[in-house]
Amino acid sequence: MKKGKNWIHLSIKQNLGYDENTSDKEFLEDWKKRSSQVCKPCWELKYCPYGPLVEHSPLMPTLRKDMKEHIDFIKQCLETGYIHRRESLDDETREFYTKILIYAEKDLTIIADFIEPQWRFSKLVEMASESDDPIQEVLKYEDQPIEQYRVPIPLDFDQKLKLSTTENLNSELLELAHNELNRMKQSLETGIDEYRYELSPIRRRSFENMVLNFREEDYPEDIPEEIEIMKCNIFGHICPVIFVGEEVTETSELRRKGRYIPFKTKMRVVRRDNYTCQHCGKHLKDDQVEFDHIIPVIRGGSSEEQNIRLTCFMCNRDKSDNVEI
Secondary structure (H helix, E strand, O other): OOOOOOOOOHHHHHHOOOOOOOOHHHHHHHHHHHHHHOOOHHHHHOOOOOHHHHHHOOEOOOOHHHHHHHHHHHHHHHHHOEEEEEEEOOHHHHHHHHHHHHHHOOOOHHHHHHHHHHHHHHHHHHHOOOOOOHHHHHHOOOOOOHHHOOOOOOOOHHHHHHHOOOOOOOHHHHHHHHHHHHHHHHHHHHOEEEEEEEOOHHHHHHHHHHHHHOOHHHOOOOOOHHHHOOEOOOOOEEOOHHHHOOOOOOOOOOOOOOOOOOHHHHHHHHHHHOOEOOOOOOEOOHHHOEEEEOOOHHHOOOOOHHHEEEEOHHHHHHHOOOOOO
């Protein structure tokens, strides 16, 4: 896409809390300044401390080409009366289905656990069926005070299986689990992941509203890379650190920012990495050593020892400002 004077779509600026009259130059300058002063916690900690607060953070609008494809799919559903998808079974899904089926043959609860959220969602939609668009009504986010929010103690896959039971399982949910079991089996046999569900009157009404109200100019053709990289890798929301991160923290020592790496830090890194490129494994001489910021400075990375590694010249240049976690 050709980036003209005002190539950043208005919806992007509005979703990120900027005034609609903010110029592209002002917007990008402010955003780069904000995003380079903080670092996504998942990059440094391999953990997100925000939990449900991520859902309060803005989402980027759907790209125009993706939305047009979605609308075409919805039109097809309206024509056929079915929600129907058919695609090749990828390796990750095949492995997941195989693992599920090992246990599901003995106890369907493991499948019921995965489909229950969608089943409950359909029930909520039915309860809201009097509204103009019941699906959108149910999708409205309801705030829950943070002090009342409690996350269940995480259980690994095998622990969940030991606690599972088909006793008192809703008969409708159990039937859906049976159907899903058969669908997974067929997918593994044919190599095609396919599902086909009849279009309910409520969902038809919602689909018709989406087609009626769709205007392609409401969606951006592109989203700047500076914004894309700050999205949550799991849920897609912009990382809350952009909006709430501060230089003043509870730690006594502030994060060391900038490209300057103290000599003592360099020496510790050289000894720790044993004169070896941490990307390609090449042994390095004194004059071949390059110090690479794992999380680039421009992405909010610090110049502290844990964010520095040895690389050779080529590996350091190939990486550029990408984040490799």
